[in-house]
Amino acid sequence: MPASVVVGGFFGDEGKGKIIAYLALKDKPSIAVRGGVGPNAGHTFTINGKTYKVRMLPSAVAYDKCMLMIGAGVLIDVHVLLKEVEEFNAQSRVRVDHQAGIIEDKHKHEDKHSKQSSIIGTTGSGSGPANADRALRLLKVAKDIDVLKDYLGDVSYLVNKALDDGEYVLIEGTQGTFLSLYHGTYPYVTSKDVTASSICADIGLGPKRVDDVILVLKSYVTRVGSGHLEGELSRDEAARRGWLEVATVTGRERRAAPFNFNLAARAVMLNSATQIALTKIDILFPECKHAKEYGELSKDAKEFIRSIEERLKVKVTLIGTGEDVYDIIDLREEKRREKEKVK
Ligand code: IMP
Ligand code: MG
Numbered sequence: 001m002p003a004s005v006v007v008g009g010f011f012g013d014e015g016k017g018k019i020i021a022y023l024a025l026k027d028k029p030s031i032a033v034r035g036g037v038g039p040n041a042g043h044t045f046t047i048n049g050k051t052y053k054v055r056m057l058p059s060a061v062a063y064d065k066c067m068l069m070i071g072a073g074v075l076i077d078v079h080v081l082l083k084e085v086e087e088f089n090a091q092s093r094v095r096v097d098h099q100a101g102i103i104e105d106k107h108k109h110e111d112k113h114s115k116q117s118s119i120i121g122t123t124g125s126g127s128g129p130a131n132a133d134r135a136l137r138l139l140k141v142a143k144d145i146d147v148l149k150d151y152l153g154d155v156s157y158l159v160n161k162a163l164d165d166g167e168y169v170l171i172e173g174t175q176g177t178f179l180s181l182y183h184g185t186y187p188y189v190t191s192k193d194v195t196a197s198s199i200c201a202d203i204g205l206g207p208k209r210v211d212d213v214i215l216v217l218k219s220y221v222t223r224v225g226s227g228h229l230e231g232e233l234s235r236d237e238a239a240r241r242g243w244l245e246v247a248t249v250t251g252r253e254r255r256a257a258p259f260n261f262n263l264a265a266r267a268v269m270l271n272s273a274t275q276i277a278l279t280k281i282d283i284l285f286p287e288c289k290h291a292k293e294y295g296e297l298s299k300d301a302k303e304f305i306r307s308i309e310e311r312l313k314v315k316v317t318l319i320g321t322g323e324d325v326y327d328i329i330d331l332r333e334e335k336r337r338e339k340e341k342v343k
Contacts, residue, residue, distance in 0.1 A: 029168045213273050
């Protein structure tokens with residue numbers, strides 16, 4: 001059984017939470033493990049009308065049987081983590097790598113009040129200052145924190161062992177490709193690389209162990225904080241199109257722009273995407289809301305999907321058609337069979 005990594009193709013908030021929650025419920029991984037920066041990310045998913053938000057646990061918490069792990073590369077906000085563990089009653093299935101970094105109050109304070117943070121428009125979660133301290137080798141790590149001792153584990157070993165044993169592992173990326181410290185719109189980026197390779201490195205998985213890279217692209221582009229956004233709409237126009245969103249972590253309004261094929265193509269390249277999950281197609285084409293089959297999509301929606309596949313040379317295998325995790329068209333089996341036939 002394979003390992004799949006799910007990453008964002010734009011500036012975060014592409015709908016990774018929903019896609020991961022769906023994949024977990026559908027594919028039943030034995031382990032879901034989170035890479036990425038840390039609690040600056042907010043992932044949202046809705047099941048049967050109830051909405052959940054997570055900033056530390058993998059969104060696969062939606063599926064109640066998998067182990068929930070956090071890789072060494074990730075930063076932990078202990079307060080946020082413990083709250084989520086309690087909310088989801090996940091005590092017995094959480095493992096935090098011994099060497100995950102720890103965000104302290106001083107990091108949050110600096111991130112909320114420094115001039116540089118305000119220029120970048122950070123989330124104020126303490127992530128940047130904590131990663132700076134990690135680079136200086138001053139940062140505390142999870143094994144230094146008493147209240148985490150029941151949750152500690154050797155995540156890289158556990159994940160590699162599960163794969164050796166033929167189990168299925170779902171890897172959750174956070175943020176989005178163009179927030180990458182290396183490959184994004186520097187300096188208006190987050191404090192680490194967040195492309196697929198780094199997400200895997202965060203959890204201690206080598207490049208040959210990943211079978212699928214699922215790139216999540218939203219049907220339009222949004223961005224919070226500073227930095228260039230090509231084709232940015234006015235607030236009124238974004239509202240008129242129903243593209244005005246509010247950020248999960250900070251409550252800030254997101255800026256919006258139309259789907260960007262050039263950025264998407266570059267994200268495909270930077271992440272070596274093998275599949276595309278296209279979210280929120282119902283916002284562009286309301287007639288597609290709640291569709292569960294490809295045949296239910298309108299001509300315009302199909303044309304949009306076709307143009308993405310043609311220009312990006314990657315198949316769109318999952319299509320989000322509404323808020324609920326089951327508002328989705330899952331074409332993975334069909335596309336796999338198509339590919340076999342071509343071979
Ligand atoms: P930081 O990661 O809090 O340092 O923020 C740096 C930039 O990344 C800011 O523009 C944030 O709004 C953005 N950012 C960080 N994490 C996320 C995320 O999960 N979704 C969307 N934007 C994010
Ligand atoms: Mg988010």
